[in-house]
Amino acid sequence: MNGLQTNNAPDSSVVIPHFVFGAINFFVLAIMIILANTNLFEAYFNNKLIAITHMAVLGWATMIVFGSLYQLIPVVFETSLYSEKLAKFTFWISAISVLFLTYSFWVGAFSTLLVYAALLMFFSLLLFVINVVLSYKKSELKNTSSKFIIVAILWLATTELVGTIIALNFKFNFLTVIHLHYLKIHATLGLIGWFLMLIIGVGSTLLPMFLISHNLKYKKLDYSFYMINAGLLGLVINWLFFKNSLFTIVFWTIIVAGILFFVSFIYESYKKRIRKKLDIGMQYSMLAILNILLPILISLVLLIGFNFKFELLSRVVILYGFSIVFGFITTLILGQTYKTLPFIIWLKKYKSLVGKVKTPLPRELYSKQIATIQFYLYLLFLVVVPIGFLLKNNSIIKVGSFSLLAVSILYNINVLKIIFHKVKNIENG
């Protein structure tokens, strides 16, 4: 039966380094945002902002996602990971390359370091893709969640391919069209193809499980799967070959409809939930699902155009990215860390002790108080930064940036508290 496959779970030495490195990168990300200061108001493709974006999506989000996926693959695919050794090797290569890549962007070494960093990143992501695809091939189960995950992995490879081509172009200058055109494709593939598909795949399993809801209309996920993929494929082909604005609107509408089917699925799960009170992890997660509507609204504004001046347009584009990376992805990761990491560690420490001694509950492995303060500071960050952007007020942005720094510190404290939890004061049960 699905999910009773904890015997297939990888060794925690495969999973934990991703959480530790991801958490540290979240702290580094907050520092980078503070240091970038007024660069944030410049054009959306300025080197500091691109460095911040890559630290956020690769160093922070993807790193945690990789760790979580290695843990979840046995549950969703009902098979063990193809190779734990390859997963450990991939971690080190991707950790080095994400730092190398971020540094290359930060110092603006576009025609020198960047190409090597991008190639290394491409190599590391390819190793991850190979490991997951081979695990999937071993699996006999092909359910909706595993379909989402495997397609997300393929979109990740495509995203990285386009990113590497852009990086190579900085050195060899072979593209006939301005690189910003490909940057748009690269970002869309990454955010919708990789992150959104993956989150729907994993979220459609985990969120109803944590909410404890049954008898859901799983057909909605099938609609979501086909619509988002078809829309994304159409959008990319249109941008590459036709550049037709009417087609763009049509494919955007198909993607949005697909997203709304997923939102509707989660809403149904929320309404049918048996556990009425949401814990801190699920409060974050539900907020993230609600926040998915923000980039839809902002992209609608961008689609309509409103003849924005370039300077304002640039800020709206940054807000669009912010709403996805922080409003949606980071919010969900912060929440799901509190749902998954305590269980991973709890199982590692107490699996052999259950029934024999009194064990703590998984949620007792972290400080609820710290997690709650972290939640409200993160809300402050989410509200304040967009206001600062729209008003072009650096002081307001700073309040938000320092809130994020505090959030990252509190998050790191709790993550380390969970990971370094010691079995102590055991009484007979």
Add this chain to the structure above:
Amino acid sequence: MDKQEIAQFEINALELLKNVMDPEIEINVVDLGLIYELYYDGDKKINIVMTFSTPSCPLGETIKTNIKETIKQKYPDFTVTIDVVFHPQWNTSMVSEEGKRILGL
């Protein structure tokens, strides 16, 4: 053991299982309604028919281990077998009044 003694033993065993918590929902497996049947054959063999709150429960194996170990702590020379079923599907009507209070139902 006569039938009455067996029935009393089964009640006591169920009471014992109130020490086994579902680590995610934080309610014991009996009040949660996860234990569908508990049979005692009168000769040191216990068979439990149970379910999980969701088929994809990643803690299923741990809960089963916890049940077996809890019984063995009190009855070391007993054999415990557990059958996990998903029909009928677990639902809130199976939760005890105490469980409902904790879940906020």
